[in-house]
Amino acid sequence: MxxxxxxxxxxxxxxxxxxxxxxxxxxxxxxxxxxxxxxxxxxxxxxxxxxxxxxxxxxxxxxxxxxxxxxxxxxxxxxxxxxxxxxxxxxxxxxxxxxxxxxxxxxxxxxxxxxxxxxxxxxxxxxxxxxxxxxxxxxxxxxxxxxxxxxxxxxxxxxxxxxTRPASVIRDLDAYRVGWDLIDHARYSYWGGLRAVVVQFSRGCPHLCNYCGQRGFWTRWRHRDPVLFARELARLHREHGVRVVNFADENPTVSKKAWHTFLEALIAEDVDLILVGSTRADDIVRDADILPLYKKAGWQRFLLGMENTDEATLKLIRKGGATSTDREAIRLLRENGILSMATWVVGFEEETDADHWRGLRQLLSYDPDQIQMLYVTPHRWTPYFRLASERSVIQTDRRRWDYKHQVLATRHMPAWRVLLWFKFTEFVVQSRPKALARVLFHPDRGLRHAMRWYTQMGRRVWPFEIWNFFVRDRRIANGPSVAQFWGAPQDEEEQSMTASRAGRDRAA
Known part of the structure; x- marks a missing residue:
């Protein structure tokens, strides 16, 4: 060759x-x-x-x-x-x-x-x-x-x-190895200086959230062999000193059977790892009986994709969740010594001050340990793009289309007021007495470190975002529509691969 x-x-x-x-x-x-x-x-x-x-x-x-x-x-x-x-x-x-x-x-x-x-x-x-x-x-x-x-x-x-014709999805994710030998592990860290890697147990997601830019890319949900995957994480710890494993999966817990097998296999490896990643609140509620295994395997934090607290908005974006499930998932994680980070997305077209206030009160009732605030950002290959196609673009620098910048105008609020609600919500949720008490006095040393690290990073990001908004970023009035800016909807091409054919052709 x-x-x-x-x-x-x-x-x-x-x-x-x-x-x-x-x-x-x-x-x-x-x-x-x-x-x-x-x-x-x-x-x-x-x-x-x-x-x-x-x-x-x-x-x-x-x-x-x-x-x-x-x-x-x-x-x-x-x-x-x-x-x-x-x-x-x-x-x-x-x-x-x-x-x-x-x-x-x-x-x-x-x-x-x-x-x-x-x-x-x-x-x-x-x-x-x-x-x-x-x-x-x-x-x-x-x-x-x-x-x-x-x-x-x-x-x-x-x-x-x-x-050319679409490629087939890879059915056997263990048929290809990650090139860990291409990096110096000592250079990469997370969680406040701890040696870290990013991994995938699974690819794809079976849920139908219409704004997700990842679902169609992976075409269908698959997972790695749970035992082989646990063995790989253990090897990274023993041979390269990796302490933190950040899961890049959209939803690694889809199959309770496979996930249970992975947790038990990793526990059997007896390695001191910190696991962080994302999943759905309904999977946490489903797994209430095995959450102690989550903790024993090393899970310290889950990002829960709640996206919004308004039931009408959740229906609009086809989230398929419920506020009662979100609240129960956070309670169960706390009961089992695992941090919860709630995502909340703002910038939907019809939002008003009352909507932001109602959302903040709902978030406070959830009582998450941490919060990640994002702005709605449409991609033309997703079904949500059609819903947003006529909205006005206020940010034409495509480097700012990263979920952390406002890119769309809202009907009832200027951009500066959306920002104030965005930052006010972050401040209130992270600075309320109950949250500060956990940061300062949580009995679990590892979780206390995690919350303090996140708080310290937030203190740096928070003023930086405000400074950028008012001093550096440039937004426009009377901008093009989303469809004019990005082109025609492409949701008919959302599935980037075909899942119907057999897996890897080893004769390549």
Whole structure:
């Protein structure tokens, strides 16, 4: 097999969350693609420009110094990260037109037409999950073979953007290894300086939330072998000193049987790990009888995707949850010594001061340990995009479409008042006496550390966001509609892969 020198580039992300904390997590998507490429015999290197962050000129200089045959881009902050990737890719191509540039991730999976039409630096786009598709693409490029018959990519044919047939979802997630050997684990930390990794037990989500930009990308929910996965986490701890494991899953607890098996397998490994991640409140309520196993396995915090406390809004976005379930999930987590972080999304079109006040009171009745506030951000491949397509865009800098900036106008409130409610809600929920008492005096030392770390980070982010809003960010009045800004709805293409065919073709 012909081989390539392949450089994986993780560009610096402009979002607030990436710039304020001192901790950095490894880029799981690039490592997931890198492992199989290493096993195929390619020379693979990761350039993680998040550290610093590296200026564009330094990224280009270091990339060219390694003399790669191909440069692969991808980013977890897909939409807001695209302008940075575009700039870096163009600079590399300008200096070395012979380098093959491949781009993967959620945003390019759906915006492949525009990228290939407007950015000549990009050779091909990997659509959907990338392990097998990237292997096939790199093998063909290294051998000088045509790529137009490779499933799961977009490229140019006679100068026009075209997409090949969708690739099949990977049924056996254990068939590909994450390229942990591509990073120095000592550089990556979370939870206040503890050595950390990002992992996936599962991919996808079976629920129908119509705003979710991830559901269609993964096409269907699957999980790794629970015992093998537990063994991998234990190895990362024993061989690399990993203490914190951040689950990137949308919903790892879908199958109670598989999740129960994983918890027992990890407990049997007897390793001192801190586990954090996201799940649904109804899964926590369902698992009330095994929550002690969650705690014993190392779970310290769950982010619960509540999104809003208004029943009409929950119905609009097809969340499928209930406020009574949310409240019970938080109570059960606290009863079992696990922190709860409630997400709450603002910026829906018809919100008023009364809606914000009612939502705050509901959040206080939930009594979460922590809160993560977000702004509604539509993506054109989701069904929610049609509901928001006529709303006015007030933020045309696509680097700000990261859920932490207001991008849409609301009918009844100016942007500055939405911000005040946003920050006021954060302040009240995190600073109420009950919450402060937990931060200062919680009997569990580990949870006390976690809450203090999050509080310290919040004290830095909170004024930074306000300063940016009034001094640095630029919003516009009478902006284009969402559909004018992003283009026609694309929800008919939401499923990026096909789940009907057999899994991995090992004859590739």
């Amino acid at each position: 012909s081989t390539f020198r392949i450089l994986l580039v993780n560009v610096p992300h402009p979002s607030i969350g990436s710039r304020i904390p001192d901790d950095h997590l490894p880029p799981l998507g690039l490592l997931a693609v890198g492992g199989p490429l290493v096993d195929d015999g390619h020379a693979v290197r990761l350039l993680d420009a998040e550290f610093g962050p590296m200026p564009l000129a330094d990224i280009v200089r270091e990339a060219l110094a390694w003399s790669p045959d191909a440069v692969l881009f991808g980013h977890s902050g897909s939409t807001s990260g695209h302008p940075v990737i575009s700039e870096v890719a163009a600079a590399i191509a300008a200096a070395r037109p012979d380098i093959t540039i491949v781009y993967g991730g959620v945003y390019p999976t759906y915006h492949w037409r525009e990228i290939l039409a407007e950015e000549p630096s990009v050779t091909a786009i990997v659509r959907g999950e990338g392990e097998e598709t990237t292997r096939r693409l790199m093998a063909a490029l290294a051998a000088g073979l045509p790529i137009h018959d490779i499933a799961g990519i977009a490229c140019r044919s006679r100068g026009e953007p075209v997409a």
